[in-house]
């Protein structure tokens with residue numbers, strides 16, 4: 001509990017500092033169920049990056065979740081869906097969510113964050129060598145570069161690094 005309080009006050013302090021500039025943070029996932037059920041194979045992605053229609057589509061296709069077959073009991077499934085819908089890009093008040101939504105056309109229903117215009121826009125400058133680096137499992141392996149992704153922090157001040165030559169890591173600004 002004490003650890004939690006310390007972490008919480010650190011977040012509040014950070015929040016105040018970030019607010020002064022631009023608020024690009026995503027709220028960390030508050031549901032333990034979402035964190036554990038959706039954070040096993042990849043990080044539990046912040047729902048603010050996709051609109052409700054995308055989360056519905058993804059949750060309607062659990063038996064064919066990319067390469068995996070997912071199944072949950074009905075109660076768990078409803079909890080997951082509720083959390084994703086309540087915090088989706090078109091429901092959330094946070095600036096970072098609005099940016100993801102703004103660039104998405106209303107007829108588009110991506111089920112990958114990495115297929116959204118905003119994600120592509122932010123990552124198109126990364127060289128191909130980064131994506132073929134064995135340390136990066138795939139584009140959805142956010143936390144390998146955004147080391148604070150689980151806390152909702154994706155900015156280049158927030159522990160952002162990219163794979164460099166000979167197993168080194170570089171800060172992105174080094175380019």
Ligand code: HEC
Pocket residue numbers: 037038039040041042045058065066067068070080111112113114115138139140
């Ligand atoms: C058993 C493992 C597993 C679990 C549990 C799991 N996923 Fe996935 N997820 C995957 C795989 C595999 C991919 C595709 C990775 C790739 O090839 O790009 C993926 C991809 C995704 C993507 C697209 C990432 C991108 O490229 O932008 C989203 C969104 C996603 N999962 C959401 C969820 C949600 C929500 C849950 C919980 C309901 C969940 N996942 C649980 C295995 C899992």
Ligand code: HEC
Pocket residue numbers: 024049113114122123125126130131136138139140141142143144145146154155156160161162163172
């Ligand atoms: C291979 C490393 C790498 C991976 C993997 C990666 N990113 Fe990034 N990301 C970057 C870099 C580098 C930037 C900064 C690009 C720039 O501003 O020039 C960035 C920028 C961003 C930004 C914009 C931050 C801001 O405030 O401007 C967001 C949001 C973001 N990434 C989310 C994600 C998400 C979500 C994932 C996983 C689905 C992901 N990234 C996967 C390297 C990565």
